[in-house]
Structure formats: C-alpha cells, structure tokens
C-alpha cells in the first residue's frame with residue numbers, strides 16, 4: 001500500500017513523532033484549534049494588562065510601551081513578550097491546522113464550509129497583529145502606517161491620499177485613535193464572531209486545550225519571553241526612513257512586496273491567494289455520500305443519534321406519524337457528512353434482531369445499509385478456515401484492511417468504525433470468529449471527528465449503546481492505524497492471534513461461546 | 514504520568530517550536546535602504562487647470578437649449594492631467610502623468626510616491642505642468658539638497674502660494 005501521497009505521508013510521520021513524544025492525548029497536532037484558542041487567551045490576558053498602562057495618544061504611546069518594557073520588565077515586560085510571542089505562536093498553529101486539514105484531505109466535500117470560513121479567520125488574525133504593531137508607534141509602527149495607507153489609497157473607496165497624513169506637519173491623532181479602537185475592541189470582537197461562524201456546523205467542539213499541553217505551551221512561552229523579551233524599534237521619526245527593520249514575518253510579510261510591486265498589484269496577489277484558497281474545496285471537488293435516512297418504524301425517538309452526530313446534522317422533533325413515541329429525528333441532508341456514526345448509535349442496528357428478515361434500523365446509510373453490513377459480515381466469516389480466525393474491522397479513511405485478508409483472517413470495511421453497533425462484535429464472535437480486531441483512524445484523530453471516540457466509550461460501557469459485559473474482552477482487540485502503519489498493525493494482529501491460540505478452548509479445555 | 518523520556522522529548526519539541534516563533538518574529542531583517550541611501554517622498558495634492566476656457570454661447574446654440582437652461586456662458590469641467598518630473602544633477606529620477614479622477618475628469622489629483630536615492634549633495638529640479646494648453650512646465654523648483662543616510666526628504670506643493678515646499 002504505497003499509494004499514500006507524499007504530503008499525507010509526511011504529515012503522518014510528523015503526527016507519529018508527536019504521538020511518540022506526547023502520546024495521543026496531548027499530541028499538539030490533534031489540538032491545533034484548541035491550542036490556537038489557548039494562545040488567544042494568553043494574548044487576551046496579557047493584552048488587558050498592557051492596556052492598563054498603555055497611553056492611547058500619539059504622543060504618549062511609545063513612552064508608555066517603553067515604560068512597560070524596561071521599568072516594569074519583571075511584569076510589564078514579560079506580559080508584552082507573552083502578548084507578542086503568543087500571537088506569533090497562534091499563526092504557527094493556524095498554519096499547521098490548515099496544513100493538517102489539507103494533507104489529510106479534510107477540506108473538501110462536506111468540509112467546504114469549515115475551510116471557506118477558515119480563510120477570512122486567518123486574515124482577521126493577521127490584521128489584528130498589524131494594528132498591534134502600529135500602536136507601538138516606533139519606526140516599525142510608522143513603516144506599517146505609511147505602507148498600509150498606500151494600500152488603502154489604492155482602493156477606490158477612500159478619496160484623497162491617506163499616506164500623506166504621515167508626512168511631517170500633517171500628522172494628526174486621527175488614525176492612531178482609530179487603530180487603538182480597532183485593535184483594542186473592534187477586531188477582537190469581530191474575531192470572536194468569525195470563529196463562532198467557523199465552528200458553527202460542528203458539534204462537541206472543544207475549545208480548551210488538554211491541561212498538559214496548555215501548561216507545556218505556557219511554560220515554553222514564558223521561557224522564551226524571559227530569554228528574549230520583546231522590544232521596540234527607535235521611536236517613530238517622520239524625518240527618517242529606517243534602513244533596517246526587524247519585521248515580524250508572521251504578520252507583516254505583505255509590506256516588503258511594496259518594494260517591487262505597486263499597491264494595486266499587491267492587492268491583486270492577496271485577493272488572488274484568498275480566492276484560490278477559498279476555491280480549493282472544489283479543485284477538484286469531492287463527493288459526499290448520500291445523507292443518512294431515518295426509518296420511523298424502527299425509531300423510538302431516543303435521540304442518541306442526534307447527540308452523537310459530529311456534524312450537528314440530526315434534530316429531534318415531535319413525532320409526525322401516529323406512533324406512541326413522543327419524538328422522532330430528522331436529518332438535514334445539507335449538513336450530513338454520510339459518516340454512518342448515527343447507525344452505530346441506534347439500538348435498532350443490533351444484528352441479532354430480525355434474523356430471518358432484512359435488518360432495518362432507525363437511521364441508516366443508503367450506500368451501505370446495516371442489513372448489508374450484517375450480510376457481508378456473515379459472508380466474510382463463512383470463508384474463514386483454520387485456527388485462530390479473526391474478523392478485522394476497519395474503515396475507509398485509515399489503513400486499508402483488505403490487504404490483511406488470509407485464510408484465517410476475514411475483513412470488513414465500514415465507512416467509519418463509529419458506524420459499528422457494539423452488538424456486531426458479539427455477532428461476529430457468535431457466528432464463529434475466534435476473535436474480532438478493530439482498527440480505523442489513529443486514536444485522537446478520527447476522520448469523522450468522533451467515530452473512534454464514541455466507539456471506545458461504547459466498548460468501555462460509558463456511552464450508549466454499550467458493548468455488553470458478557471462479550472468476551474479477551475477475544476476483542478482494538479488497535480488503530482493510519483496508512484503508514486501497516487507493519488505495526490501486522491505485528492499487533494499476529495500478537496492477537498498468538499494470544500487467541502494461547503487461550504483457545506483446545507488448550508485451556510474451556511468451552512467457547 | 515509523564516515519563517522522563519517523554520519529558521525530554523517534549524522539552525525538545527517545545528524548544529524547536531519556540532525557536533521558530535522567536536526567529537521569525539524579527540528575522541531575517543528587512544533592509545529597506547542601503548547604508549548610503551536616502552528617500553525622497555513626493556506628496557502632491559493639486560487640481561490641474563481647466564482644459565478649456567468658458568465661452569459665450571451663440572444665440573443659435575442658446576435657442577437649442579430648454580428655456581430654463583439658457584445660460585450665456587458654458588464652462589467645461591474637464592481638467593488637465595498633471596505632469597511631474599524630478600531630476601537630480603540633470604538625471605530624471607521620477608516622472609509621472611496623473612490623470613484627473615472623476616467621471617468628468619474634473620477632480621484634483623493625488624500623487625504620492627517614494628524614491629530611493631544615493632546620499633550626498635545634488636542639484637534637484639522639480640518640474641510640473643498642470644495645463645495642457647501650455648507647453649513645458651508651469652511650475653519649477655530648483656534647489657541644492659544634501660541627503661544624509663536614512664534621511665526622508667519630502668516634496669509638497671502649496672496650491673495657494675504656487676510654491677513647492679521641500680523639507
């Protein structure tokens with residue numbers, strides 16, 4: 001299986017390295033969104049502190065920042081450094097977040113919405129950083145003010161030359177006050193709003209980073225702030241053009257373009273990149289499977305599927321048929337990712353039901369209905385020969401399990417392992433498999449966000465529908481693997497089969513169910 | 514809990530991440546001007562002369578207009594483009610022609626431009642033409658300037674006095 005593209009392969013190795021260093025619970029690549037939020041919190045708290053001492057007038061701003069940096073280095077200086085470095089770290093995590101979604105092909109199909117709303121979010125963060133550097137009113141702040149004005153002048157919306165405001169004798173407090181307002185209030189409020197839009201279509205969105213990761217990141221930021229405190233350039237001087245500037249490339253990368261390009265061309269490039277990024281989900285587009293269908297005959301309105309759906313596509317509503325239940329569910333086709341997780345949530349998906357008839361459940365996937373899942377399981381098991389027979393259950397988005405098929409290993413590929421009702425495992429054991437081996441996306445990283453999380457919880461008896469006590473845990477193994485993990489998986493599978501051999505009834509004299 | 518091996522690995526990862534954050538927060542430095550360069554910024558806000566004078570309409574022309582529009586003088590609103598050139602020691606370093614904006618080309622132009630120039634003493638000549646009916650400059654300004662490294666010299670124009678202001 002060498003068909004994994006190099007970008008994804010590279011990403012998966014990086015992820016494996018972080019799993020090795022941090023473990024899946026703290027793997028930063030699984031928490032890039034929450035880490036970004038965490039950095040925003042640091043920026044917010046340190047920003048409030050800086051604001052207390054900041055003089056928002058043109059004449060006093062620079063001196064007030066200098067006071068914070070040098071006279072109050074033990075607190076103000078550290079706060080300023082945290083403010084700067086946490087903002088920079090946020091750009092790093094946002095870029096990694098983008099790269100991850102891209103590398104794992106999680107930006108097309110039903111994910112177009114998250115991707116498209118992510119792009120302006122990035123721009124909002126960058127402009128927030130720009131106004132921040134403006135407010136220091138040092139040589140760098142002046143440089144940003146002049147070049148931003150040139151950019152604004154190129155737009156047909158402002159008449160007159162904004163740039164000429166920054167020549168000696170013309171300077172007024174006007175823009176400075178505006179920047180102060182934008183940076184301290186306008187932009188942060190807007191950012192919260194666009195972030196809300198960004199995650200609006202998802203359910204169970206985590207916004208706090210795991211504690212270990214938060215503590216580690218904070219200590220690392222603090223260490224950097226102490227080792228190399230953030231400082232200003234010389235104060236803004238309208239008579240001078242500083243020969244050398246220490247640009248913060250995370251935020252200010254656009255300005256040097258103006259050395260070689262006109263403001264109009266710079267806009268074209270920026271707008272071009274924005275459009276390209278926003279169109280990426282359709283270059284080429286990816287088809288999302290057919291949405292889940294509700295079968296009211298088998299639905300009692302328990303609502304479990306609505307709670308489990310990671311994409312907020314199911315709503316609970318009053319019954320529309322004359323059944324004796326109070327509620328039913330309905331799927332919003334536009335939101336449905338066709339992940340099948342809801343099928344695993346429904347108690348009616350139990351394959352022991354209706355053994356002589358077609359299996360119907362409360363909510364089902366048209367492209368792979370639960371009845372077919374049961375049929376294929378039966379067929380796969382019927383082909384098994386020899387000892388220590390195993391049914392390997394995998395999913396479409398992780399390591400392809402077809403390659404592990406042998407005489408005594410049968411395979412079943414589901415859309416997502418979260419689609420599997422726990423009773424299916426019992427069913428396979430009952431139908432003759434010596435063991436069931438479940439794989440799928442790496443722990444902490446389900447393609448459909450929560451499929452493997454819910455599955456683990458169901459197996460642990462913490463989430464409905466649970467894997468019953470009487471299912472023999474020694475004959476069930478869960479081992480998650482990405483496309484680059486085939487060797488590890490083979491080793492684990494062999495180990496599982498050895499374990500089955502060691503505990504087989506012939507050896508122990510016991511009687512297996 | 515955190516094993517010593519993981520602790521070491523994590524410190525390594527955090528250090529690498531923060532090293533990147535630290536580095537790109539100020540480096541590589543951006544060189545805006547060479548050690549022996551200064552900058553001249555030109556900022557002119559000026560309305561060109563009208564393209565044509567007002568003229569008296571003939572009785573025939575007046576008769577064609579609706580009665581409430583019969584004003585004896587007609588004035589075209591279109592203005593001339595503004596031509597501007599700066600030369601140092603006889604070499605042209607910047608030249609532009611700014612067309613008046615507006616649907617009827619009737620508004621003033623804004624020219625804002627910065628040029629990098631070598632330091633030292635030079636003879637500067639600024640020429641401007643704001644009237645297409647006149648050949649050659651309508652305003653000129655000549656001055657010896659001495660530019661220090663990193664100096665910003667500004668050239669503005671005061672429409673009220675008709676003078677360039679060099680600072």
Ligand code: HEM
Nearest residue numbers: 033036037094098101106107114115118119121122205206
């Ligand atoms: C301020 C910066 C951003 C923050 C704080 C942020 C945060 C988040 C969070 C919390 C999630 C939900 C993850 C989950 O719970 O599974 C998410 C998902 C996502 N984000 Fe962002 N994001 C940001 C910027 C971006 C950008 C710039 C892009 C891409 C252009 C992007 C693309 C996506 C995509 C494709 C998803 C996937 C949704 C899914 O799993 O279905 N985000 N983001």
Ligand code: SF4
Nearest residue numbers: 309336337339340342
């Ligand atoms: S298939 Fe997935 S996205 Fe669609 S309704 Fe079911 S759980 Fe939600």
Ligand code: SF4
Nearest residue numbers: 299300303305346362
């Ligand atoms: S889990 Fe099944 S029974 Fe419960 S609401 Fe959903 S479809 Fe209906």
